[in-house]
Amino acid sequence: MAAASFDVVGIGNAIVDVLAQTNDDFLAMHELVKGAMTLIDEARGEMLYGAMGPGIEISGGSAGNTMAGIAALGGKGAFIGKVRDDQLGKIFRHDIRAAGVAFETTPATDGPTTGRCLVLVTPDAQRTMNTFLGAAVELTPDDLDEEAIRSAQVTYMEGYLWDPPAAKEAFLAAAKIAHGAGRKVSLSLSDPFCVARHHASFLELVSGHVDVLFANEMEICGLYQTKSFEGAVEQVRGHCEIAVLTRGEKGAVVLAGGETHVIEAEPAPDIVDTTGAGDLYAAGFLAGLTRDRPLYECGRMGAIAAAEVISHIGARPETDLAALVRQRLHKA
Amino acid sequence: MAAASFDVVGIGNAIVDVLAQTNDDFLAMHELVKGAMTLIDEARGEMLYGAMGPGIEISGGSAGNTMAGIAALGGKGAFIGKVRDDQLGKIFRHDIRAAGVAFETTPATDGPTTGRCLVLVTPDAQRTMNTFLGAAVELTPDDLDEEAIRSAQVTYMEGYLWDPPAAKEAFLAAAKIAHGAGRKVSLSLSDPFCVARHHASFLELVSGHVDVLFANEMEICGLYQTKSFEGAVEQVRGHCEIAVLTRGEKGAVVLAGGETHVIEAEPAPDIVDTTGAGDLYAAGFLAGLTRDRPLYECGRMGAIAAAEVISHIGARPETDLAALVRQRLHKA
Numbered sequence: 001m002a003a004a005s006f007d008v009v010g011i012g013n014a015i016v017d018v019l020a021q022t023n024d025d026f027l028a029m030h031e032l033v034k035g036a037m038t039l040i041d042e043a044r045g046e047m048l049y050g051a052m053g054p055g056i057e058i059s060g061g062s063a064g065n066t067m068a069g070i071a072a073l074g075g076k077g078a079f080i081g082k083v084r085d086d087q088l089g090k091i092f093r094h095d096i097r098a099a100g101v102a103f104e105t106t107p108a109t110d111g112p113t114t115g116r117c118l119v120l121v122t123p124d125a126q127r128t129m130n131t132f133l134g135a136a137v138e139l140t141p142d143d144l145d146e147e148a149i150r151s152a153q154v155t156y157m158e159g160y161l162w163d164p165p166a167a168k169e170a171f172l173a174a175a176k177i178a179h180g181a182g183r184k185v186s187l188s189l190s191d192p193f194c195v196a197r198h199h200a201s202f203l204e205l206v207s208g209h210v211d212v213l214f215a216n217e218m219e220i221c222g223l224y225q226t227k228s229f230e231g232a233v234e235q236v237r238g239h240c241e242i243a244v245l246t247r248g249e250k251g252a253v254v255l256a257g258g259e260t261h262v263i264e265a266e267p268a269p270d271i272v273d274t275t276g277a278g279d280l281y282a283a284g285f286l287a288g289l290t291r292d293r294p295l296y297e298c299g300r301m302g303a304i305a306a307a308e309v310i311s312h313i314g315a316r317p318e319t320d321l322a323a324l325v326r327q328r329l330h331k332a
Numbered sequence: 333m334a335a336a337s338f339d340v341v342g343i344g345n346a347i348v349d350v351l352a353q354t355n356d357d358f359l360a361m362h363e364l365v366k367g368a369m370t371l372i373d374e375a376r377g378e379m380l381y382g383a384m385g386p387g388i389e390i391s392g393g394s395a396g397n398t399m400a401g402i403a404a405l406g407g408k409g410a411f412i413g414k415v416r417d418d419q420l421g422k423i424f425r426h427d428i429r430a431a432g433v434a435f436e437t438t439p440a441t442d443g444p445t446t447g448r449c450l451v452l453v454t455p456d457a458q459r460t461m462n463t464f465l466g467a468a469v470e471l472t473p474d475d476l477d478e479e480a481i482r483s484a485q486v487t488y489m490e491g492y493l494w495d496p497p498a499a500k501e502a503f504l505a506a507a508k509i510a511h512g513a514g515r516k517v518s519l520s521l522s523d524p525f526c527v528a529r530h531h532a533s534f535l536e537l538v539s540g541h542v543d544v545l546f547a548n549e550m551e552i553c554g555l556y557q558t559k560s561f562e563g564a565v566e567q568v569r570g571h572c573e574i575a576v577l578t579r580g581e582k583g584a585v586v587l588a589g590g591e592t593h594v595i596e597a598e599p600a601p602d603i604v605d606t607t608g609a610g611d612l613y614a615a616g617f618l619a620g621l622t623r624d625r626p627l628y629e630c631g632r633m634g635a636i637a638a639a640e641v642i643s644h645i646g647a648r649p650e651t652d653l654a655a656l657v658r659q660r661l662h663k664a
Contacts (some may be wrong), residue, residue: 020430021650054400054427054648057389068386087419087445095386098352113419316386318353 005151006102007075007290011144011174012063012158013136013167014081014105015115016088017275018055019313022120026052027128032120037129037191039163040118045132048118057088058314059095060117061136062158062190065276065315069283069305071100072321075290078102078148080174084135088114099316105143108135119275125310127275137164141173149174150181153290154212156282159190162198175209184241186212188282189219196222207239212289214282216246233260242289244299246281246306254285254299263299266307266328276315280305284325297329304328337483338434339407339622343476343506344395344490345468345499346413346437347447348420349607350387351645354452358384359460364452369461369523371495372450377464380450389420390646391427392449393468394490394522397608397647401615401637403432404653407622410434410480412506416467420446431648437475440467451607457642459607469496473505481506482513485622486544488614491522494530507541516573518544520614521551528554539571544621546614548578565592574621576631578613578638586617586631595631598639598660608647612637616657629661636660 070077083089085107115134155178161167187210220232236243243255254261284305288298402409415421417439447466487510493499507517519542552564568575575587586593616637620630
């Protein structure tokens with residue numbers, strides 16, 4: 001039997017999101033940093049959950065969202081990440097498979113529950129995330145599906161993997177397998193606070209192991225410890241083959257060697273919840289890249305996918321992204 | 333310590349909804365009856381869940397939704413229903429409490445998992461429900477909070493309670509407690525298929541134990557086994573003090589003794605998901621009734637609450653219903 005071959009294999013923390021509407025007073029009262037992803041332990045999670053309003057549970061996780069986006073764009077993807085054998089773990093597994101993504105990582109049979117992220121959405125559509133990693137911390141190099149990684153054009157990993165120690169090892173092992181098979185390694189810097197937590201090792205990682213880098217303005221400035229976006233652009237240019245720097249409603253800049261592509265944002269008339277914007281930008285870009293589309297077009301595909309996901313609650317696409325891209329790609 | 337007193341105590345099956353978008357082909361392939369609530373066992377649930385698309389988990393259950401609506405309208409409510417001590421049970425408990433509803437029923441510590449309802453939403457905004465009752469079948473008369481029921485102006489129960497045998501006993505016991513304290517008993521017929529399953533005993537129940545009845549057109553016609561809405565109207569008039577008969581976009585008719593109030597539907601320009609329409613109609617009506625509002629106004633409050641819940645995914649209100657009612661009540 002021939003091994004399945006994939007466009008993209010995503011590796012990340014397997015997380016179920018618990019979304020609730022809130023207001024700025026709630027964030028202030030609980031000392032939450034608006035717009036950031038903060039790691040919390042189980043006790044803090046219980047406390048915040050008890051205080052917050054009624055929730056909606058939707059499968060999430062940064063790389064998981066990206067893979068759901070790849071599938072919605074017609075790409076062939078697999079996800080590697082750790083859940084527990086509990087109800088939330090079954091929900092995560094069902095949702096990512098139902099989205100069309102292969103997911104075969106064995107669930108943990110003991111230890112912490114499936115990870116969850118309390119996502120507090122304010123009326124300005126900003127999301128403030130509080131993540132209890134749970135079983136995601138149990139991901140180790142043993143969980144890597146080497147066949148899948150070797151077969152995939154791109155192995156995509158989220159910076160958040162740098163938080164659980166064993167997952168960091170899995171990250172490096174996956175990069176080695178991918179490069180050994182002549183494949184590309186891609187990283188999303190995930191979050192400015194994540195960059196701050198792991199600054200030195202991220203710098204090393206980006207210049208040593210990453211071919212395609214995704215970062216937003218705050219993240220890339222954090223990585224190079226500069227306040228100037230232009231300064232960061234010049235530094236990252238030599239550090240990886242392709243750098244995709246997103247700037248929200250200002251669009252994105254894609255750098256590749258000497259090339260610079262300026263990408264317009266896709267109009268998003270009714271922004272409801274910005275959760276997953278970066279994840280879906282990466283999905284659109286990688287879907288284009290693995291089909292050998294020109295870099296400008298890859299960037300536009302990212303912009304279209306990101307605009308869809310911010311138009312509704314939840315960080316995974318709700319519409320046929322492939323059709324949306326066909327409709328929108330040449331209309332910017 | 334004085335006992336809490338409530339406007340409404342709701343008793344129902346404690347259920348977490350799993351909502352997914354689907355199409356008519358999927359319903360046909362799995363022989364699902366569009367618009368109905370069908371009871372399924374765990375094996376059928378696993379099969380359908382495996383086949384359906386990515387889901388969103390939101391606490392539901394007919395009477396649970398109604399109680400969330402009562403709270404959103406500023407009323408004081410309690411809910412009685414059975415979950416298990418599992419992750420979905422914790423989600424149900426959190427959500428109903430966070431909505432402002434007292435919920436103290438002890439969770440089951442063994443037996444089936446917390447009940448769930450696979451809600452398949454088609455592009456026409458119709459919902460087709462497949463319910464695995466799970467722990468909800470463990471509700472018995474022992475779970476009744478007699479103090480709460482005695483204190484409440486209205487004890488509201490869903491017809492779906494007639495499906496699990498012990499819950500039926502709990503229903504009758506609750507009615508006896510409420511009437512013993514000089515309080516009112518209210519019932520929603522829930523679903524035409526539920527009426528068909530329990531036709532004879534529902535008839536007996538309505539004429540013997542129910543003061544305030546909620547039914548839609550198909551349910552009331554099913555109860556009196558007539559095709560004529562007008563015929564059903566004449567029959568129900570003598571059977572209970574108040575009958576609230578909803579007719580979707582055609583509005584509602586409220587009967588009380590010789591009085592007949594015709595209630596206009598609230599305009600609903602963008603219908604997304606009709607799940608919970610009847611539940612929220614009951615919430616609005618009972619919120620008015622327990623504040624001694626005129627019956628016409630109670631009906632309009634029901635219409636306004638129902639219009640809100642069908643404008644988004646999920647069967648519980650997402651906006652401040654009290655403010656919405658203040659805004660809309662005199663604008664029909």
